[in-house]
Amino acid sequence: MELTPADRRLLDALEGGLPLVSRPYAVLGERAGLDEAEVTRRLAALQAAGVVKRLGLVVRHHEIGYRANAMTVMDVPDDQVDAVGERLTRAADVTLCYRRPRRLPDWPYNLFAMVHGREREAVLARIDELLAEHGLADLPHAVLFSTRRFKQRGARYRAEAA
Amino acid sequence: MDATDRRIVAGLQGGFPLCPRPYAEAARALGLDEDELIRRLARLVETGVLSRFGPLFNVEAMGGTYILAAMAVPEDAFDRVTELVNAHVEVAHNYEREHLLNMWFVVAAETPERAEAVLAEIAAETGIEVLSMPKLEEYFVGLRLQP
Numbered sequence: 001m002e003l004t005p006a007d008r009r010l011l012d013a014l015e016g017g018l019p020l021v022s023r024p025y026a027v028l029g030e031r032a033g034l035d036e037a038e039v040t041r042r043l044a045a046l047q048a049a050g051v052v053k054r055l056g057l058v059v060r061h062h063e064i065g066y067r068a069n070a071m072t073v074m075d076v077p078d079d080q081v082d083a084v085g086e087r088l089t090r091a092a093d094v095t096l097c098y099r100r101p102r103r104l105p106d107w108p109y110n111l112f113a114m115v116h117g118r119e120r121e122a123v124l125a126r127i128d129e130l131l132a133e134h135g136l137a138d139l140p141h142a143v144l145f146s147t148r149r150f151k152q153r154g155a156r157y158r159a160e161a162a
Numbered sequence: 163m164d165a166t167d168r169r170i171v172a173g174l175q176g177g178f179p180l181c182p183r184p185y186a187e188a189a190r191a192l193g194l195d196e197d198e199l200i201r202r203l204a205r206l207v208e209t210g211v212l213s214r215f216g217p218l219f220n221v222e223a224m225g226g227t228y229i230l231a232a233m234a235v236p237e238d239a240f241d242r243v244t245e246l247v248n249a250h251v252e253v254a255h256n257y258e259r260e261h262l263l264n265m266w267f268v269v270a271a272e273t274p275e276r277a278e279a280v281l282a283e284i285a286a287e288t289g290i291e292v293l294s295m296p297k298l299e300e301y302f303v304g305l306r307l308q309p
Contacts, residue, residue, distance in 0.1 A: 003224060011217075011219075014216060016216070017207070017215050018215055020200050020204050024184065036182060043180055049223055050220050050222075050223035051219065052217045052219060053217075053219070054217075055216060055217055056174045056175060056178045056216075056218075057171060057215060058213045058214040069257070085299065086301055097300070098297040098301065100230065100295040100297055100298060101298060103294075107232070107293060107295075144259040145259065145260050146257040146259050148257070148258040149255070150244050150258070
């Protein structure tokens with residue numbers, strides 16, 4: 001989507017979040033030089049185009065009890081990786097699944113699946129189950145739990161603006 | 163977080179109304195009044211349960227790009243390297259993970275060239291190789307967490 005100058009002013013106004021006041025779109029409009037109806041119309045268009053994925057909560061997983069965040073990585077033969085990736089997405093506890101390049105020799109894995117859960121032991125058991133269900137247990141794989149998080153703010157819409 | 167907060171977090175993950183008084187409308191669906199919803203959201207942001215209330219941007223829809231990158235950082239340099247990496251505004255999040263490659267972060271930038279340039283800057287500043295792992299295929303993106 002090609003952003004208009006008005007869209008950019010609106011996204012600038014929105015960058016810190018939606019104002020926590022009764023008429024937030026009117027406040028955004030004041031900042032962006034648009035009226036309230038124009039703000040909601042443009043936001044609807046930006047959401048339809050996927051520039052704004054959604055409005056609402058940006059939750060920190062850890063703070064709502066999902067303390068075990070496991071990046072599960074596998075070395076899947078190239079001709080099977082798409083099929084395996086598609087299948088893994090059907091598991092309810094897989095929240096993200098990507099194919100990425102291997103970086104040999106340090107990194108032989110090409111399929112990444114994020115699994116979130118409340119407790120580490122339960123997440124590990126669930127990953128074992130998933131691998132077994134999909135006949136992947138014999139493939140080289142690793143589970144990388146996060147131990148610390150330093151930054152989680154999501155993407156800025158215009159990285160060079162700050 | 164009490165039961166009402168959990169209801170708010172579960173109820174608002176899917177989106178937010180685009181009408182003149184969206185908090186009032188969202189509050190109605192949650193059985194709250196407008197003031198209470200606004201007050202509770204402000205507190206959830208203040209206490210860090212929410213990193214933000216508002217938009218989730220997708221830079222890819224504007225021609226931008228995300229790149230996942232990994233580094234093997236020596237334990238005694240970890241704090242220093244963390245500071246150098248996080249100082250880049252393009253770094254959207256950064257996790258320490260249990261592996262020889264122990265620092266994993268995502269760079270979000272307007273163009274793939276800019277994202278690669280940030281990775282090169284980080285490698286130069288830290289003296290540590292940065293492995294770039296852009297996504298080649300995405301099989302699913304979703305959020306189905308129930309607080």
